Amino acid sequence: MQAKLSVKNVFKIFGDKTDEALSRLEQGESKEQIFEATGATVGVRDANFDVDEGEIFVVMGLSGSGKSTLVRMLNGLIPPTSGEVLIDGEDIADCKKDVLRRIRREKVAMVFQHFALFPHWTVAENAAYGLKVKGVPAAERRERAIAALEKVGLGSRADSLPSELSGGMQQRVGLARGLATDPQILLMDEPFGALDPLIRREMQDELVVLQKELKKTIVFITHDLNEALLLGDRIAIMQDGRFVQVGTAQEIVSAPADDYVAAFVADIDRGRVFTAEDVSNAAEAVTLGEASAEDAMRAMEDLNRHALYVVDGANRVAGVVTYQDLAAATLDNGAPNPILEDVMLTEYPTVDADVQLYDLYGAASAGLPIAVTDDKDRLVGVVEPEAVFAQLSGENGEQDAVPPPSVEDEKIKEGAHV
Amino acid sequence: MFPDVIDTRPLRRAVDNGLNWVVRNWGTELEAAASPLLRLLNAIEQLLLATPWWLIIAILVGVAWLATRRWQLPLVVFLSMIFLGVMDLWRDAMVTTALMIAATLTAIVISIPIGVWMSRSTRVRQIVTPVLDLMQTMPSFVYLIPTVMIFGPGRIPALIATIVYASPPLMRLTDLGLRNVDPAVMEASQAFGATPTQKLFGVQIPLALPTILAGVNQTTMMALAMVVIASMIGAGGLGYQVLQGIGRLEVSRGLFAGLGIVALAIIFDRITQAYGKRLQARIGISEAR
Ligand SMILES: Nc1ncnc2c1ncn2[C@@H]1O[C@H](COP(=O)(O)OP(=O)(O)OP(=O)(O)O)[C@@H](O)[C@H]1O
């Protein structure tokens, strides 16, 4: 399948001496060296990536790393110095003005960091702007704008002025304006950057929910790795205009490509990156009616665990037995072989595979291993509480996975190609 | 003294002869070209003089009310108009107002497009700005003389001189207002696929309107400031009364006509400013993020 959005060897140099800057880049000079020598600023160097339909691709990096420049090249607000930007195979870096306008009207909408609402129009008129530009008649325009506003929970404020809304609400208007034309691609340049942390979280969660329904192709810019990890199907990390690493949240956190990435990863909210699946062990269990208490105890000794799940014939969880209880029961009633069912606890913590570690915290503090189940209640894995805490604190033995910091730029650049 | 480097007489003679040549060969054509201006002025003047005085007061008071929604400005407007009427200055005030309105309308039609052009091209701005400086600092008599020579004394040169004098602030403020529109908003417009025309008329001009209106306000004020000079070459109106007062050493006539000009200035200044503030309030708050 053709990628929805494809960026190939894109460079952006600001300034006059672009050719000289490009050749200096090839010789491996840094952004500062080039600026000192030529006065040209390297905005983006050699960006290469594909974004598939329905995917959220997050670009993350510090201020000045070229994120805004990159995202503005995706709808032609900034023309690239060289390279191709393909939307459905059409190169927008090299096309006529009216073709570019058509693509902006039909396919790509943008949401801005500082909202960039039109202060002289009402919320509904703002949301309808894309439709107005397209020449949609006023009545239909308003209807569709209000539908978009309802999606973001602002249907009742259609006739307010933007200045009468809070920052969070203003950005919802920005989002509604982006959604109203029903674009296939949504470009979001630090859309939540200007919001306070609580509202920010709320908007992130809402975007996740909206995306489940809308399935847009989204390029999302942020300087907040937590946000990147939460939203991104894939994440690109930018430094000085180039990609240093591209991968899924788990890949980036568990194997940062270099010190720069590792420094970001150090203070992320690990509880939101990893899910039950990432820390669960194989679904070892004993089957009710087949195994005896003795079998269960032996299995626990072999696996070095202190509790074991009991499943029925269809692999559905029936309960959990602890080594302690089994041992006690064996001693108590003197009977050599207590029945599993009598000792088994039917109150046990259970979660879905995609639950974030953050939400496992409570379950883990019960002391029992957590059953990871599928939608039919079948056991698919077991999470030991220790594994949750180890992963949360980053002591999961994953340090081994961090390659020694690389000094060779070239190598990283190669690695960054997707 | 500065030594005589060149003989300036031939140069001056060349300029004078050049002007004479234009007057002789192009006088009629230029006069015909300016006649729409004269028709505009006459039409406005006739309209104002034909309208009953109470209707004009009612309209102005109503406009003042709409602009402020308070009683103060309508009251000031009402009293100023009554003053003009009572002091037997009504007719002259209407003639002067007609000149001011005609000059302002013409200035708007000329200046706003030039301001737009200046805002889009730094090169144009660099060329036009010194010309504007010249128009504003050159004593108006200097260009009054050639216009009178070309058109003969009367209302056309008076109107043209007023337009020349009153246009520069509107051009400057149009340019400034358009340049100061938040680039992020312009970018948003572009990102949704707006054409340059949609961007200019839908977003940029409406957002620059408070500044442009400040320019219109200055233009009206400068047009009023020109009325005395304009009446020297046949514009009539309050300025003519002032001139007569000076000529006959009739202090009272000059004083009352002068106060009449002040009254008109207050009315038009306050009303245009109030509209500017209303617009600003609607647009302004949300720009402070
Ligand atoms: N119009 C421009 N002219 C010259 N240099 C520019 C221009 N726009 C951006 N740059 C430079 O390009 C580099 C990347 O800027 P960009 O705005 O893309 O960074 P960013 O990652 O979006 O930063 P932030 O997080 O602060 O928004 C910076 O060094 C910046 O100075």
Ligand SMILES: [Mg+2]
């Ligand atoms: Mg940015």
